[in-house]
Amino acid sequence: KSYELLERRLQRVKDFYKSMKERPAELGFAVSRKWSTRLRTFNYRLERFPVFPAGYFDLNGYKGVVITSATADPEDLYYTLGIVGNYYELPHSFPYERVEFVVYGVSPKEKKEWEECLRFAYKRLRTLYDKVLVLLTNKEQIELFKGEEGLAIQGEDRLSFLVEALRRGDIKALVGLDSLWFGVDVKGRKGLLMAKLPFDSPEDPLTYHRIRYLREIGEEPFEYQKRKALIKFKQGIGRLMRSKEDGGTIVLCDRRIFKFKEFKQAVEELGMRIKYIKHA
Incomplete structure (x- = not known):
């Protein structure tokens, strides 16, 4: 079982390296580490993520999406969530x-x-x-x-x-x-x-x-x-x-x-x- 576990982990590292070599524009990569007190060494983490996650969210099940924020930005919402729509700006009431x-x-x-x-x-x-x-x-x-x-x-x-x-x-x-x-x-x-x-x-x-x-x-x-x-x-x-x-x-x-x-x-x-x- 230990051998099979090691084999699977090595395969994931190989897949990660292959993806990095191909350098798809829409994907980013990161290697991070965190100290493990139990193992008394670092655990390393390989991450592959969409650079802009627009298109990775399925919003078809929703009739509408309402987003409210004091700092909402239409262009940022488009890039990160793929959401487009009407944008209304209301005045604040703070002195x-x-x-x-x-x-x-x-x-x-x-x-x-x-x-x-x-x-x-x-x-x-x-x-x-x-x-x-x-x-x-x-x-x-x-x-x-x-x-x-x-x-x-x-x-x-x-x-x-x-x-x-x-x-x-x-x-x-x-x-x-x-x-x-x-x-x-x-x-x-x-x-x-x-x-x-x-x-x-x-x-x-x-x-x-x-x-x-x-x-x-x-x-x-x-x-x-x-x-x-x-x-x-x-x-x-x-x-x-x-x-x-x-x-x-x-x-x-x-x-x-x-x-x-x-x-x-x-x-x-x-x-x-x-x-x-x-x-x-």
Whole structure:
């Protein structure tokens, strides 16, 4: 039985390698690993996935599909789900005009100055608010906040537990990555620190293969990357306003918001005025 199991696994590896050599445009590949405490070594995982899953979902059994989101994007829905239809945009009812949106004139490419700005912006928000959310874009940035008093980092406990601790006031700040941009609800006045515009890393397997696919079909990959980052940026802004009674300050340490006009426009369309500060 052990021999048969090994034979099947080797065959799967061979099939995976054959698929990679053929490089079908619509498929992506990834190799990941996870530490096994039982085996005291790494388990490796081979993954083959559709680059854009449109066409892999059978929607024929539905008379209609209704999708609601504050950041719904028709083009993104078409690529990822293959759904087309009518698109309606409704006005929001939150008083964003009460929100201060601050942009510091630094760039993530100027690493030392940018990191100093992040620390300064965090400390400023902590002096203003008892609740602060820090939205980062990669794990390396977490190191900048370790050791800060009253702060919790995503991954130290269940995210739902950490969010509840912030709501109760047991902690004063919560730092994290993707899950904090999308799925956190903390009501009241608070500070929100965005490390930078949330472009996905081109080294991420899914992003890498989508860039490759778009190039092969003659489309501009950066337009896709920018659209995805804009959706995430809007979701991040939404972490501040969860009710009509909410408010506070949003700080972005990335002057590229003035280079990519879509991001600046998204802020202004909500009714916020951008306050630009050249140096932190």
